[in-house]
Amino acid sequence: MPVITWLFDAQLVIGDQTVLWREIVGNLFGLLSALGGMRRKIWAWPVGIVGNALLFTVFLGAVFDTPNPVNLLGQAARQVMFIVVSVYGWYRWKHSADAGGAAVEPRWAGGRSRLLLVIGLVAGTAILTPVFTALGSFEPVWADAWIFTGSLLATYGMAKGWVEFWLIWVAVDIVGVPLLISAGYYASALMYVFYGAFTLAGFFVWARARKRAALVAASPDGQQTLGFVHRSM
Template sequence: MQPIFDFFFDQYYNYPTLFIILEIIAVIFGFLSVWYSKQNNILVYPTGIISTLIFVYILYQWQLLGDMMINAYYFLMSIYGWYIWTRKVDPEHYTPITNTTKGENIKSVFIFIATLLFVFVVYEYFDKWNSWTAYVDTLTTAVFFVGMWQMAKRKIENWLFWIVGDIISVPLYFYKGLVFTSFQYLIFTIIAIYGYKAWKKNLRNDLRPA
């Protein structure tokens, strides 16, 4: 049993206790945020804001620039999404779940490419191309940027981006030594699959004639 425990948590032996506590808190609120998103509940945003702020601090300390920018972007998009989700499209209805339009798909491609270029420039400027994880980090950053933008717009396709990004992030964060965060992304993957199914059912019900 001890070798298994050491395999998963040995990297935490030299971590400051504060970092470990903050990571656990961030993971808990991150889990709550994704769960509320699956439930199509507005609490996805306040819980997400707490999680992302903590992760920005942690990732800055470890110089994981791409991941840090993801969470800084999440924080900003959470504020934007909070506004969109509480905005009424008419006197009785709030912004509904919908499919992405052709124009929104074009915007998604633009966000993806622009993010790749932006993160590339940041890594180049700070000379951080010292590991294969930097290239994977660049890719996941672009995937998550699109997913977060689509979620703020309440587009069902956002879940597909979360699923892809979460699957890649599980081994990536484990390799980086953030085991709790790796477990978090494993749970995120499962929730994202169910979230996609739940939103799809919600969308079908909204389209059903009254």
């Protein structure tokens, strides 16, 4: 198909730098998915899947013979992980909506789950670093492993409706920006800067939503009187 062929080959040249349009478009789909998540809209999941599919081809630069012959295996693998976990999240949110409520009700993960998330992030990074190193991922490999592990936990947390998942994204973005710049993926690095600010805003939006829901539940008649606005990722 002409459109797909153009999207796969199209490039944007800025000075001596070449950026693939599918890297830009894939990240824009990711940002749109994040906006839909913040508003707790079910369409956030399929939109994100489209962006993941595009970015998968971008981060395997050497495999797909792109102008940037750098393989970020963790970044590429996490796109596959995103698609798999997004199918789960899509089903979970859709099932909740079918039950007559919002797509998801934000809630705090709790002390035990928070501890497990931290342990999972550190342990996953330690386990995947030698694996990605053996496969030839870009240095520093631990950063690639950190981003993959954090992305997995954050996406799972979003599907569960945990407010804390936003903070995991912040941790991912802090490491992701310098890694992507050093690897030459400037469009993705720029988007990570926006994501970082966006995820902080998302955390406070979901925290307020959780507080409002708790106040409504505690009211004598159980009725919502605070003008609750649906938001999310």
